[in-house]
Each structure stands twice: as structure tokens, then as C-alpha cells.
Amino acid sequence: MIATIAAHQMLSLRRQRIFLAVLATLMAMTTLAGLIGWSSHQTIVRVYDEAVRMLGAQGKPAPPNPFVLKPTLSLLSNMAIYIPLIGALLALILGHLSLADDESNGVGRLIFSRQVSRRSYFFGKVAAAAVVLAVILLVSFLISSVSLVLVNGAAPTVTDFLRLAVFYVVSWLYLMLFALIGMVTVLLTRRRSLALLAALGVWLVLTFAMPQFTSGLRPTASLNPITDPVSTSQTFFKVTAKARPFSVSEQYKEVSARVLETGASESTSATVLRVVPIVVLLGVLMLMTARLVRRHDYSRSSADE
Amino acid sequence: MDAPAIEMNGIRHRYDTREVLCGIDLTIEAGEIFGFLGHNGAGKTTAINILTTLIVPSAGRARVCGHDVVESRRDVTRCIGYLPAEVRLYPHLTAAENLEFFAKLSGVAEPRRAVAETLDYLDCADLADQRLGSFSTGMRQRIGIAQAVLHRPRVLFLDEPTAGLDPLGVRQLRETILRLNEDLGMTVFMNTHLLSEVAKVCTTIGVLNHGSLIYKDSIEETTRRFPDEASLEDIYVLMEGAPA
Helix, strand or coil: CHHHHHHHHHHHHHCCHHHHHHHHHHHHHHHHHHHHHHHHHHHHHHHHHHHHHHHHHCCCCCCCCHHHHCCHHHHHCCHHHHHHHHHHHHHHHHHHHHHHHHHHCCHHHHHHCCCCCHHHHHHHHHHHHHHHHHHHHHHHHHHHHHHHHHHHCCCCCHHHHHHHHHHHHHHHHHHHHHHHHHHHHHHHHCCHHHHHHHHHHHHHHHHHHHHHHHCCCCCCCCCCCCCCCCCCCCHHHHHHHHCHHHCHHHHHHHHHHHHCCCCCCCCHHHHHHHHHHHHHHHHHHHHHHHHHHHHCCCCCCHHHC | CCCCCEEEEEEEEEECCEEEEEEEEEEECCCCEEEEEECCCCCHHHHHHHHCCCCCCCEEEEEECCEECCCCHHHHHHCEEEECCCCCCCCCCEHHHHHHHHHHHCCCCCHHHHHHHHHHHCCCHHHCCCEHHHCCHHHHHHHHHHHHHCCCCCEEEEECCCCCCCHHHHHHHHHHHHHHHHHHCCEEEEECCCHHHHHHHCCEEEEEECCEEEEEEEHHHHHHHCCCCCCHHHHHHHHHCCCC
């Protein structure tokens, strides 16, 4: 029964225009990340070659090629921004659509007047979201890999591929959070529009408000996984910085920065620890969704409200 | 002798402080077409929700095909079909895709074959590959009926099935109900306001008033008992105590 519900959900998502539109945007942005990397690489190399020629003409020694010193995966650093922005929105819509259709079309009544348990329904919906997000990220992984080959002119090393794979696994965990948030808001609010607004509100808080608060209001911290420029001395910032480990968005970006080698290096265990808040929140949301599905009144559709 | 298709004994249900069903006792024999009448908010849909296992009654016991709706939920769901009021199914999927999903949920062995046979039986095979979003109310209702009878249930629950249908749609629906009852021996439990249809289709009626069953008898006996009333509508108005 779980497989039936999951397969049906995947078919349903394939037919939803809004989902396809956001998916197309994410894929375009993934491709763009590669293109931007390639374009900036070409520009810098051109400038470097020109500088080398000019320095050579003046009889001065040329500095080393900057790309020799730069990690291969850092060219994809923009992905650590696109996934929390567009990827999370896509996951939110995916989670929302998974339950909202059954709610507003009155289909929930039909499903539960059959031999379907609440448990099968929950696992079917979560499995569908997990598979769909995994497939999307796999495609994104392939596009990123092709981009790297094009930019570098040579295939990345096995370590690079492994690092990229780890980045996408962490991204999958992160996006599952938002898929579940999309489901929870449908179960809590019943009204379809309100559910989507509530989910977007949570996304805004997690993606923008929390990082601003916990990073001592560094203006670019909500987007770029950059390290603290100076240690903050004010008490307020010291206090808010204590909450930083709980900001899943920041933890995700920090992990991404370490994996893609765009941030300051740290021990593997420290990086793994950063994933813990994401996994814990994922567990909490899973339990919450399961409980809400079990207690939800499917005898009413949102049209009755 | 077979167990009654539906039995309700002392069924009560309350939403917060409001009592919606106040101790319903009702027995419907297999093969009957039962019309459940009552004003808006009388508790008809709540009764269907209990019988289709969607909600648990606050008190009392209900059985469908001999199975308790609370203790043997899975057995009950195996022998019922249900069409709620204004169900829209999945508008972005085709009729066949919608039906195949419900066939699988109902445990039908060969879902595709069951879908094709059911659509054929209901004379709407031409709708199979069209998306539901483009359907009229009448077409959607036919697909709704199809999803309810895909697995050949013994009892069919219809909640306001004529809502939004034009006269032709109402006639088609009436013929479908009669065919399902005659060909497949389905017991039909129907909530409706359309008394003219009840008179043409139902074998038995029950009247629910503010959560209490105030009347239940066969159509024949009902018309015999109220000889001065011209139609079932007049009888209903008399029972409800409203001015004619």
C-alpha cells in the first residue's frame, strides 16, 4: 500500500505545473552555477594570461595561476545558495502538494474509506517526497559534474566526486526538512492558501531571519557561508551566537562550505556535528507529521471549512 | 439468513459540545435502496462518516455487512463503496489514472482490467484518457460512481449524489443506481434532498431530524400511511413539522 501511495504521488507531482515550474528553475540555476563558474574561470584565466604576457614583456616573474591554488569544487559554491533558496522552495511545494490535494479535493475521505492505514499513508507520502527529491538532486549532481568537467577541461578526481556526493546527500536531508514543513502546515491549517503561506513563513524564518539573528546580523551571512570577519565583542551578538548551532540553514551552509572547500577547513568530526541539528529536526518533523496524519479528521475536506 | 447490510444501535456522535446524532437505531437489509432524508445539518453526513469508518462514534455500535465499524475497520472498508458530496478526485490526472489508484487501494487484483470493465459498465469508456479537470459535473460524478464500485462493494454509500447535476445527469444517475442494485445486488445508502428521485429509486426511506431518526419505512408503506399527501415531498414536510 505504501508503494501504491508513493507511486501515485510521484505521478501526481509530474502533472502539477507549479511543481514543474520550480523544478525547471532549480535545474536552470544548477546549470547556471556551472556556467557562472566556467565564465568567471575563463575571464580570470584571460586576465591572468594577459598579466603574465605583460609581466613577461617587462621582464618580471609571473605569479602562479590562481586556479592551481583553488579547489576544483569551489566553482560550484553558488549551489550552496541555490539549494536553500530555490531547492527549499521546491521541497516546500512538493510537501504542500502531497497532502493539500487530498485535503482540498476531498480525496482523503475516499482514501480512508478503503483499506488504507494512516501509517501506510504517511510512509507513502514521505517516501514519494524522499524519492522525488533524491532524483532531482541526482540530476543536479550530474549537471554539476558535467559543469566541472567543462570548466576544468578534465574530469574531477574521485575525491572531488565523493565530496560532491556528500554535498548532495546533506542537501537531500536539508530539503526533506522543507518537504515535511510543507506537509505539517497543511495538516495544521486545513486551508490550502493559509498552509502555503505558513510554510513560506517558516522558510523565511529558517533561511533569512535565524541566520541574521544567530550570526550577529552580518548582512551577507544569510546567503554566503562566509566566516565571521571579526570576532564580535558586543554582549548581544555573543548571546545570539550561542543559538547558531540550532540554525539549520547556517549549519547547512557551513557544511556545504567545508565539503565544497570554499570555507575555512575544520576537522571532519566538527563538520559531521554540524549535520546533527538537521537530522534531529528531521526526526522531530517526521514524528510530528506522523502524529498529525494519525489524528487528522479526513471526514471533512477544506471545502467544508 | 444473511446479516443486515447496515445496523446502527444507539449511535450517538458529538462535535465538541454539539450532539449531532442522538442515539440512532437503524437496520437496512441487504439489497435495499435506502434514502436518508433530513434537513441541512440533521446529521446525515455524520452517519455516513461513521458507517464508512471515517469517524468513530461517540457512543453506540454500528455494523456494515456484519462487521463492526470500529473493531473491524478493514473488513468494513473491503465491502463498501463511497461517493462523498462534491468529490473532485485528482483534476490533473486522467479518469483511468484516478480509477487505477483507487482500484489498487481497494485491493483489486487486476486494476487496469477492473477500470476498463467498470467504465464500460457505466457507459463512459470514452472518458478514460481525459483529464478530470476538463470534466463537467455530470462527467465527474460518473467517474465518482466508478471509483465507488470498482471493487464491486456489497454496500454503496452516496452522499448527495445529485448535487449540481442537470436533469439528464440526475436521470443517468438514477438508472445507474437501479442497475447496480439489480445487476450486482448492491445495497445503496443514499443521502439526498431530491425527494422526487427518492420516490423513483428508493425502496425504503428514513427521516433524520436534529440527530434523531423520526421515521423509517418502505416507500409503499409510507404512501399508504399518508394517503392525503400528494407527494413524498408533502409527506416529508409533514414529518419535519414545517408549514406546507
